[in-house]
Amino acid sequence: MPHRYQTAPMPASREPASLLSVDRAVAELRRGRMVAVRAAGGETALVLASEAATPEALDKLGELSGGDFVLAITARRAEVLGLVKSEAQVVALTPGGEISAETLRDIADPLTELPTTDSSQFEIAEAARYGCASAGVGLAKVARLLPAALCAAILDPEADDLDAWAARHDLFVVDAGDVFQYEYTTARTxxxxxxxxxxxxxxxxxxxxxxxxxxxxxxxxxxxxxxxxxxxxxxxxxxxxxxxxxxxxxxxxxxxxxxxxxxxxxxxxxxxxxxxxxxEGRGIGLVNKLRAYELQDQGFDTIEANEQLGFDADExxxxxxxxxxxxxxxxxxxxxxxxxxxxxxxxxxxxxxxxxxxxxxxxxxxxxxxxxxxxxxxxxxx
Incomplete structure (x- = not known):
């Protein structure tokens, strides 16, 4: 894993257009829309911020992707939930059965009343460091949302030409490499x-x-x-x-x-x-900082509150x-x-x-x- 202050080895596809691409994807997620993500090796997926999970959004995610989804959360969040302790940055949870949009939102949000969660409810895997699921969580962080995303591999054979397929379905396409290099690219420009x-x-x-x-x-x-x-x-x-x-x-x-x-x-x-x-908020944004304050009022310290939300102590x-x-x-x-x-x-x-x-x-x-x-x-x- 690269050091926190180093850049990812996966390059942005273009600069500065890469910044505009991530900005547009972030705007889509903040508005509750899904985006298509393209990663190295031909991997493609639809990504939706966990905060935007609704029954209608889940239906559309399944209909367009043609497959099942995973809930991508940070390893920090997975650990505080008692699901798994991992050296990876992002963990992918595949539900073992039917799961509601409300439960998916609750898994990502420590301020909700989440029913008892254990690892037997999910198939748990470490997400590829530079894959679509990790890019989805990265986009959520840039958007200053909770760091969790629904990610569904695109199985539609017509999506071989992803740009054309996405245009037909009114979806925006972002390259994973642009997401991973976003902080570096914004700094250098x-x-x-x-x-x-x-x-x-x-x-x-x-x-x-x-x-x-x-x-x-x-x-x-x-x-x-x-x-x-x-x-x-x-x-x-x-x-x-x-x-x-x-x-x-x-x-x-x-x-x-x-x-x-x-x-x-x-x-x-x-x-x-x-x-x-x-x-703001050691890099998590004002809304998430206020969430952290509410968690501190429940007895968590400033570091634990960040970890409950799925963030590092300092982002x-x-x-x-x-x-x-x-x-x-x-x-x-x-x-x-x-x-x-x-x-x-x-x-x-x-x-x-x-x-x-x-x-x-x-x-x-x-x-x-x-x-x-x-x-x-x-x-x-x-």
Whole structure:
């Protein structure tokens, strides 16, 4: 399995058109529609997000594919359900009999009242790393949906020409390779699209530069304070957006404090950079973060909540941050962080981390368990 911060060996079919292809497929899934996926070796399948499973959708999935479906879920989700412990990233569940759309949705969603589930109800197999089922889960993640998808191999002999077949059935086709390379392709195509002077409290000499991938997707922001030079490591903060903490002042996290204190620290330094990254909820999106909060209220810690949803403890990648820093001419940083994984990740992306600068704040009664979990289970250095 490739390292979390490396790219998949399966190349995107074309660039930047590959981004537009994945964007379109994501839009289809978010609207409850299915898409056709084409993987290496001639494998083809119809994919539907588990959140969109309805009796009508299941009927259409079976009618068009001509075969049975599997429910593709992450190995994390399979393990917390007690189904199987696997080294694979995605597990494919083939129901042993009739199964309702509601049950399929419930298997993917830990916030529902799921009847007792055991491995005898399914034929369980590890999904091919670069196959259609894994691509389906990957698409669901990019769509910021629950990471689960229904996947049915296309058995219709007329689908040998997949593009023509899909056009007849009003389906969009996406290549699995484009899905697996999506994060890498978005990062490498980031370009500066606008810049403005924005005086900040405690850092009046500030510019904000917006970066956008070539497909017009999620934008990341660079907050440049002063004039960072190339002659010394630049004081830098990588800050993942947090609507609840940054904007609303949520007490469940320390994100708002980290953001404002980073600006203050860089302002006192005289120059530096804060990258405001579109990675809400450690990369799972705002809706899933709110789901994780509900699970935390049920007694799960911040890591367990992510795993219950089927995500890793941290789904972020730092390729966009590295690309932004390189574009800004910043090759070496003094990184404001308590997270050693962030130091390692940035270094793996080719940016020298000359020093880790502590970035700690007092806890409150709402976030003390969250911060303690990050220290004990994630190795954060407080």
């Amino acid at each position: 980031l370009k500066m699209v606008s810049e403005a002077r924005v005086p900040l409290d405690g850092a009046e000499n500030t510019r904000i530069i917006a970066f956008r991938p070539v497909d017009g997707g999620l934008e990341h922001l660079a907050v440049l304070i002063g004039e960072p030079g190339a002659d010394a490591p630049v004081l830098t903060r990588l800050h993942s957006e947090c609507f609840t903490g940054d904007l609303l002042g949520s007490l469940r996290c320390d994100c708002g404090e980290q953001l404002r204190a980073a600006i203050e620290a860089i302002g006192k330094e005289g120059c530096g950079a804060l990258l405001y990254l579109a990675q 972020r990648v730092y390729l966009p941050a590295a690309q932004m820093l390189r574009t800004l001419g910043i090759e070496s940083v003094r990184l404001l962080t308590n997270n050693p994984d962030k130091v390692e990740a940035l270094a793996r992306c080719g940016v020298e981390v000359a020093e880790r600068v502590s970035h700690r704040f007092p806890s409150n009664r709402h976030n003390e368990t969250y911060l303690r979990t990050k220290q004990i289970r994630s190795g954060h250095l407080f």
